[in-house]
Amino acid sequence: MDSHKLPVSLKKTMYEKMVLIRTFEEKLVELSQQEKRVPGMQILANGQEAAAVGIIEALRPDDVIVTNHRSHGHLLAKGAEPRYLMAEIMGKATGVNRGKSGTLHMAVPEVNALMTTTVVGAGAPLAVGAAFAQQYRNESNVTVVFFGDGAAAEGSVHEAMNLAALWKLPIIFVCENNCWAGAQGLHEHCSIGNIARRAVAYGMPGESVDGNDVEKLYTLASKMVARCRDAEGPALIEAKTYRMRGHGEQDHQHYVDKKELQRWSQLCPVKRLKDKMLSDSLVTQAELQAIDSEMEAKINDAVKFADESPYPLPDEALENLWVAVKGGR
Amino acid sequence: MMALLSFGQTVRDALDLAMSMDDRVFVAGEGVGVSIHYDPNMPTHGLLEKYGPKRVKDTPVSEAAIAGLAVGASTMGLRPVVEIMFFPFITLATDMLVNHAAKLRYLSGGKSSFPLTVRVKAGVNFSAGCQHSHNLEAWLAHSPGLKVVFPSTPADAKGLLLNAIFDPNPVIVIEELMLYWMNGEVPEGDYRIPFGEARIITPGQDCTVVSYGGAIYTAMEAAKDLSEEGVSLEVVDLRSLVPLDKTAILESVRKTGRLVVLHDATKFAGFGAEIAAIVAEEAFDALKAPVRRVAAPDIPVPLSPPLEKFYRPSPEMVVEAVRSIVRMG
DSSP, rough: OGGGGOOHHHHHHOOOOOOOOHHHHHOOOOHHHHHHHHSSSOOOOOOHHHHHHHHHTTTTTTTTEOOOSOOOOHHHHOOOHHHHHHHTTTTTTTSEEEEEESSOOBBBBGEEEEEESTTTTHHHHHHHHHHHHHHTTTOOOOOEEEEEEGGGGGGHHHHHHHHHHHHSEEEEEEEEOOEEEEEEEEHHHSSOOOGGHHHHTSSEEEEEETTTOOOHHHHHHHHHHHHTTTOOOOOOEEEEEESSSSSSTTTOOOOOOHHHHHHHHHHHHHHHHHHHHHHHHHHHHHHHHHHHHHHHHHHHHHHHHEEEESSOGGGGGGGGSSSOOOTOO | OEEEEEEEHHHHHHHHHHHOOOOOEEEEEEEEOOOOOTTSSTTTTTHHHOTTTTTEEOOOOOHHHHHHHHHHHTTOEEEEEESSSSSGGGGGHHHHIIIIIIIHHHTTTOOOOOEEEEEEEEESSSOTTTTOOOOOHHHTTSTTOOOOEEOHHHHHHHHHHHHHHHHSSSEEEEEEEEGOOOOOEOOEEEEEOOOOOOOEEOOSSEEEEOTTTTTHHHHHHHHHHHHTTTOOOEEOOEEEEEOOHHHHHHHHHHHSSSSSEEEEETTTTOHHHHHHHHHHHHHHGSSOOOOOEEEESSSSOOOOOHHHHHHOOOOHHHHHHHHHHHHTT
16 A cells, blocks of 8 residues: 555544654653653653554554563554553552563553563564464464664674574564664664665565654555565564654763754654645644644643552562462472 | 383473473474484484474574573463573573563563573583583572572473473573483373472481582482491482572471582582572571582583593582581581
C-alpha cells in the first residue's frame, strides 16, 4: 500500500499516539527540571515518535516488542497505560513494575512489551528467543526489536542477526538511527553510513526509511511484517531520525551543532503529519486541537495518579526475585 | 527401578525424558545435534535422531545468541535447555545470564518469569588449558536471580537436571566433563532432586568436609585414608550452591566441631569463602579449630599434565588440612 493511500482513521490514530508520546515526554522534561520529582536520568525520544508509532501500528496486539533505554514511546505505542508508566518512572508502588525498574527498563507483559534492556544491543538476542518461540509454536506472530545506531556496534546484534536469518525467525530488527551514540556522532562510531546495508551480510532485506515520516514507516513495516508472517524470515529497518535532546536529561548537548538541531526540528514528525493531514483536508484544525487536549488531559491524569500513589515499602525490595517453588527453595 | 548408567548417559536420559514429557522443552547449543565427538557418553548423543532438528538445535558459535535464545524463549513459555560448551565460554553469555536471565523478572516487578536451564561443561583435569578449564561457579552464585547446581554422581545429575528444567527460574547446571564416563545406579523415570538439599556422603565424627562436583571424590579418598588413622570425616555434598543448604552445613559442623571446605576452583573469593563465612557467623561457638579451605592456587589452569595435577587439590592436601585442625583439639 502506498503511504498516501493510508486510511484517514489510521492517520488520525497515528497522530494521536505521537501526540500522546510527545506530551508524555515533554511532561518528563518538565518534571526532571523539578527537585526530586523523577529519580534517575530521563532518557527521551522527542523527535523519534514516528518510528515507535509507525512500526508498532503495523503490528497486532499478540506481536511482541523488545525495547531499550529509550523506551517510553515504544511502550505507549504498544498500548501501555500512561498512569502506570508515570508511576513507575516516579518509583511508586503502583508503577507498572512496582518501582523495581524505574524509567530505565520498564517491561509491560500485558501488551507484549515483554523485555526491555538498557544493556545496549542486548535486546537483539532476547528478541531472537521470543521469535524462536513464535516459530516453534507455528504462530503467525512476529517480534520487533528496537535499538539505536550505537547498539549496531555491539557483537550481540551481529550474533542475533546471523542466527535470526539462519533460522528464518519472524523478527524485525528496527534500528532507530538517531545519529548519536552518547556524545559520539554516527561517523565516529559506525564504519558504514547506512546501517540497513548491513542486512546484505546476513542475507535478509534491509531498508532505510525517513524515520520522521510515520506514514512511510508504517508502510515499510507492514511490508516487512507480512513477509515475517509468511515465514520468509527477518528484516532490518533503519529509521533515519535525530536525537533532539541529549542522551539523557542531564546531557545538555554541548557537542551538538545547533544549526543541525534547528534543521531537524523543521522535520518534526508530529508537525509533518499534522500539516499533511491539514493540507490534504483530511482533518480540521479543531479536530486536531481536540486530540491534543485529550492527550494532555490523559498525561495530566497520569501525573496526578503517580503523584498520589505511595512509594513501595523499603523491604518490598526483597520481593519479586524468584518464582516461588513448592517447598520454598 | 534402578539402571546402571554413565553420568553422560544419565544427562541424556534426563533430557530425553523431559522432551518426551513436555513439548515446550527444546535443546540448543554448539554441536548438541551433531557433535565432533561421536560418543554415547556425551549428554546429547542421539537426541537429534529421536526428536529432529526442530527441537534439537545446533547453533552457530554464538554464546550470547544461545543464551539470549534461552531467555527470550523462556519468557514466551517454552522450557529451553541450552548448552555452553566449556565453562570459560560462559563469559560470552554472561550479559544474557547475569543482566537478563537473572534480573528481568525482578525488573518486571514479578510479572515475568524465565524458566530456562543452561548446562555447562566444567572441570579442570582434561589437558585443555585455562580457556577451556575455569570453574566460575562463584561468579554465577554471586549473581542474585540465578540458581546454580553442581552434581557429583550420575543419579544427582539426573535428579538435579530434571528439577532444573521444570523449575520456574533460571538454573545453571554445571557438569564436570571428566565425570561423563563414570557409571552409577540411577533411578528410572521422572526422578527429581529438590534444590537446596545437601547430601551427607559419609557420616563422620571428627571433621566436616563440605564440597561439590568432582572434588567430592577427592574428599572421599581423603576420608578413606584418614579412617586408617582413626579420624572420621563427614563428607557433605552440597549438590546445589544456590539455593544453599545452610542447615546441613551447620548441623554437620555442630556435630564435628571442625570444617574443611574443598573445591577445584581457585581459593581467593571462591565459593568456599562463603561456606567458611556462614560457619563463622552462625556456628562460631561450635568450632574447635579454625576453618581450612582446600582449593586451587590463584592462577589460571595450566595445561602441562604435571602442572595441571599441581593445580587441582589432591586427597593428600585434604588429609593435611584435616590433620592440622584435628591435632589442635
